Amino acid sequence: MSQTKIRVTAALVVRNERPYLGNCLRHLIENGIDYVIVDNGSTDETLELLEQPYFAKHLVGYRTHPYQGYMDWTGLMLARQAAADAIDTDWILYVSADEIMHSYNAGETLSAAIERTDAAGFDVIDFNEFVFLPIEMDYMPDREGPQLMRHYYFFEDFRPRLMRARKKRLQVSHIEHGGHLLSGEPIRLSPETFALRHYMFRNQTHAFEKYARRVFPPEELARGWHWHGSQHPVANFAFPPADQLECLASPDDRNLSLAHPYKTPYWMWKTQAVSK
Numbered sequence: 001m002s003q004t005k006i007r008v009t010a011a012l013v014v015r016n017e018r019p020y021l022g023n024c025l026r027h028l029i030e031n032g033i034d035y036v037i038v039d040n041g042s043t044d045e046t047l048e049l050l051e052q053p054y055f056a057k058h059l060v061g062y063r064t065h066p067y068q069g070y071m072d073w074t075g076l077m078l079a080r081q082a083a084a085d086a087i088d089t090d091w092i093l094y095v096s097a098d099e100i101m102h103s104y105n106a107g108e109t110l111s112a113a114i115e116r117t118d119a120a121g122f123d124v125i126d127f128n129e130f131v132f133l134p135i136e137m138d139y140m141p142d143r144e145g146p147q148l149m150r151h152y153y154f155f156e157d158f159r160p161r162l163m164r165a166r167k168k169r170l171q172v173s174h175i176e177h178g179g180h181l182l183s184g185e186p187i188r189l190s191p192e193t194f195a196l197r198h199y200m201f202r203n204q205t206h207a208f209e210k211y212a213r214r215v216f217p218p219e220e221l222a223r224g225w226h227w228h229g230s231q232h233p234v235a236n237f238a239f240p241p242a243d244q245l246e247c248l249a250s251p252d253d254r255n256l257s258l259a260h261p262y263k264t265p266y267w268m269w270k271t272q273a274v275s276k
Contacts, residue, residue: 004115008033009060009089013076015040015067017097018049019141019202024097025055026144031102032111033093034058036083040076041067061087070215073225077175084168091118094164094174100146100197101127101164104254113194114165122190124182125165129155130256131198131265133239139202146252147199151245155198156261160189162196178225195256207237228265236267244269
């Protein structure tokens with residue numbers, strides 16, 4: 001891995017994400033990116049992972065945000081922004097533990113792609129979300145190399161949608177738009193988008209349990225946030241048949257299709273079909 005001239009640091013919020021976290025952090029390290037962690041009261045082995053020498057030397061910041069019995073997304077975004085503001089870096093990358101990010105150029109590291117964007121005069125990067133579903137196999141924790149899952153769909157309800165990489169010096173915030181878009185001073189958004197692979201569910205059981213157990217603050221629901229994960233029948237989270245999804249030729253293929261965007265997550269497809 002070649003060293004880039006700019007420093008890129010990822011900022012993550014985690015709560016009991018140990019099954020995902022090793023893969024996410026390893027990918028960041030391999031792409032020349034350090035990270036800062038906001039831990040929302042994890043009770044699993046998250047801290048033990050971060051203390052391992054391989055991961056500890058790339059951890060440039062760690063702070064906690066108390067868990068209040070529900071997903072306090074506003075508070076977590078504020079804590080994440082404060083953690084990012086406290087570190088010395090050129091670019092901030094906002095990533096979740098169940099996500100893997102890259103450009104569409106084979107062999108290009110994420111830090112090199114961001115440096116290329118910086119050199120072109122842009123200061124914000126938007127990402128395309130590809131939701132990978134564990135149809136042929138379960139998600140594999142602590143795997144060296146890409147996940148073997150190949151079935152996915154492109155989720156895009158509006159564009160731009162996920163402004164997840166930005167120059168640190170910008171006076172901007174994700175808070176107003178729930179973590180999706182940036183508000184504040186004018187930005188120079190790159191016309192080139194990057195890919196975000198979202199491994200939302202580790203297996204079918206996890207899909208049935210994840211949002212059934214998650215509680216959101218009423219004020220955030222009133223703002224239109226979390227609409228995709230709130231008040232849906234558990235049965236709707238059964239995975240769709242493979243023929244409704246795109247399929248990569250190989251797990252590490254970066255030729256992800258943008259041809260057929262879905263405006264809703266898969267667990268809403270049946271409801272929409274009936275309503276039509």
